Amino acid sequence: MPRVAIRHRTEYRYAAPVSFGDHRLMTRPRDSHDLRLIEATLSFSPHATLRWKHDVFGNSVAVASFAEAADTLLIESRIVLDHFPREPADLAAMVEPYAETIPFAYAPEEVPDLGRMAERHFPDPDHAVDLWAKKFLSTEGPTRTADLLVAMTHAIKSDFTYEARDEEGTRPPTETLALSRGACRDFALLMMEACRSLGLAARFVSGYLYDAALAESDTPVVGGGATHAWVDVYVPGAGWVEFDPTNGLIGGRNLVRVAVARQPAQAIPISGSFIGRPDDFLGLSVEVTVEVGQGGATPPPAPEPAAVETA
Incomplete structure (x- = not known):
């Protein structure tokens, strides 16, 4: 029964401060007989307020709303879970x-x-x-x-x-x-x-x-x-x-499922919009680190976030 810690960090960069529309996040794994979620934390910069819902497939979806403009949007998900993997079955x-x-x-x-x-x-x-x-x-x-x-x-x-x-x-x-x-x-x-x-x-x-x-x-x-x-x-x-x-x-x-869907567009990990000029968007970077350990892996330390919510 390995304990798995996953840190998923996404950073969007803009040439000037922009406003943000709601962002839809699918980063919380699905609890089941083979997966027990221990911790799930989302952090944002700038500050965001969250509401949670289940989609038509029963996936957990977080909707983040932003009140501040910024030239950088940082979203970080950190999860810790116990996985009960099965040997390949006949x-x-x-x-x-x-x-x-x-x-x-x-x-x-x-x-x-x-x-x-x-x-x-x-x-x-x-x-x-x-x-x-x-x-x-x-x-x-x-x-x-x-x-x-x-x-x-x-x-x-x-x-x-x-x-x-x-x-x-x-x-x-x-x-x-x-x-x-x-x-x-x-x-x-x-x-x-x-x-x-x-x-x-x-x-x-x-x-x-x-x-x-x-x-x-x-x-x-x-x-x-x-x-x-x-x-x-x-x-x-x-x-x-x-x-x-x-x-x-x-x-x-070896698979930690987060979402299931009828087609790929329904299971995008992070999606959203911004209000600004088209050329304001400079790019994004995504970093995912996975730590596996029998004794209780812990995610690497995160920078001080503007908002944190644990679900």
Whole structure:
């Protein structure tokens, strides 16, 4: 049971003082049987007032409102949690018999709740995503559902080039396929849409990645120093199963989920606006540090904040 401390610091810089619209933050992890939140603190400069709400997916969302103008906006999230990671499970052994091979139909009582998670969301006029997904279907007999999902996850890891991208937005799956490269959110979206093309329900997950075994390694896991994204697929018998195509990981052993959503735009960690000239915006910097320790990791000290709220 590692204790994980995560510090997520975002700084926006402007050429002159600007006013700020409300900012929407999704940085508070989702408590569950495998994750116990110990501490969650948000700090702001300039001062902000907070209100909390749950979105349509049950994610915790903080809305920050600012009264002061400034040429710098600093937002820092610090969380401490206990993670109860599972060893990689034998996924095939958990699948309900009727869903062992693909295609299959979800149970009638589950179909309304899965809803749009099983629908395609992005255009695929030339059926590029369809054809790519069908590559994982066996030509020699039934295709085992678990084998297909594992093979698809590993294929993205091996066949695509990871690139860190600071610009906003997620590439359409067809573009990620054509380029054979992308960021973690691009790979997650590609796998989501590929699974949906085969009749599987899938959702987008944002959060953080850590790996206790590689904490001191010279070859850290990709994405460990930033926010991360992966995909959940609903498998009857196993439930929502986490797949990280960026790193070829199956299950949530190293993944701290913060938000789940139907599409990436609904799970942006920090979003907001400012009032000023377009050329006032000079840029932003994001720093994520993750500390893992059995005995109780603590976040590094933060600068004196203008406002702090613990939830």
